[in-house]
Amino acid sequence: MDRRKFTKDTLWLLTGITMLNTISTHKLYAAKYNDNIEKWLKTLAETCADLRTDKLDVTQWQDKIAQLHNSIGNDDLSELIDFSKLSGRLKMPDLGVDTQRVIFPKITGYSERYQFIGKIFGMQKDRAIIPHGHKNMVSCHRVIKGNFLLRQYDRLNDDDKHMYIRQTIEEMVAPGTHSSISDERNNVHWLIAKSGPAYTFDVIVMDLYSKQTEIMNIDIDSAVKQKDDIMRVDKMDVTTALKKYGYDTHH
Numbered sequence: 239m240d241r242r243k244f245t246k247d248t249l250w251l252l253t254g255i256t257m258l259n260t261i262s263t264h265k266l267y268a269a270k271y272n273d274n275i276e277k278w279l280k281t282l283a284e285t286c287a288d289l290r291t292d293k294l295d296v297t298q299w300q301d302k303i304a305q306l307h308n309s310i311g312n313d314d315l316s317e318l319i320d321f322s323k324l325s326g327r328l329k330m331p332d333l334g335v336d337t338q339r340v341i342f343p344k345i346t347g348y349s350e351r352y353q354f355i356g357k358i359f360g361m362q363k364d365r366a367i368i369p370h371g372h373k374n375m376v377s378c379h380r381v382i383k384g385n386f387l388l389r390q391y392d393r394l395n396d397d398d399k400h401m402y403i404r405q406t407i408e409e410m411v412a413p414g415t416h417s418s419i420s421d422e423r424n425n426v427h428w429l430i431a432k433s434g435p436a437y438t439f440d441v442i443v444m445d446l447y448s449k450q451t452e453i454m455n456i457d458i459d460s461a462v463k464q465k466d467d468i469m470r471v472d473k474m475d476v477t478t479a480l481k482k483y484g485y486d487t488h489h
Contacts, residue, residue: 275318278310280345286354286443289376296376296420296446303378303441307416312382315439318342319356321382325437328360333484334368335361340439355442358382363434368483371401371426373452377442378418379429384436386411386429391469393425400470401426401456421446426456430486455479 285302288294294302316322324338340356359367359379367379371393388411391403403426410432411417419425429438444451454473459482461469474482
């Protein structure tokens, strides 16, 4: 067996075991959920598995995730992810966000080794998920509570110090709305909580194309306009970016 494949399969197996142990230890999942919620979770799991096996490309994944979110209300989703319990564990830092991992119940007849990660992000009013781009991953933010100013950008190119981006979205988003990123579409995002506390639920698939996920923060204030609405922005380390963008002074 190829060593890389063996290592990858082993990691997924260990992840599955860890998830099951966490379920039995912490009881983080909702005790009751209806057939529609179970069907939704199964479709989510299959969609992320199809991405990993190249049955879907990343933009098709984004389209399917949008359809999935449009098919479920916030009450049912909150029940599935046990939002009330997990949100109570968030520390709500003075800068930026705090997160909690979502542990999903096992689906009857389906593997417990989910090919995605679920997380709750929480923040105080005027705190932010700071502007950053991604490589080798997809994710989808869904607003569970609060209102956000959402900005997204296509990532067109990079050099050692800069990222070249073009803005695609700027809008206020409310509970039930969702947005996604991939290497191909809306790769950079920035969410500022305009009311608080504010929360999102995220579905994340990492390490695509057999490559490690990379996240790079950017300094939007450094933007230098290029032709065709392209902006060249500086890359930033996370500490500097958090100090500058973790608290909303950018309107």
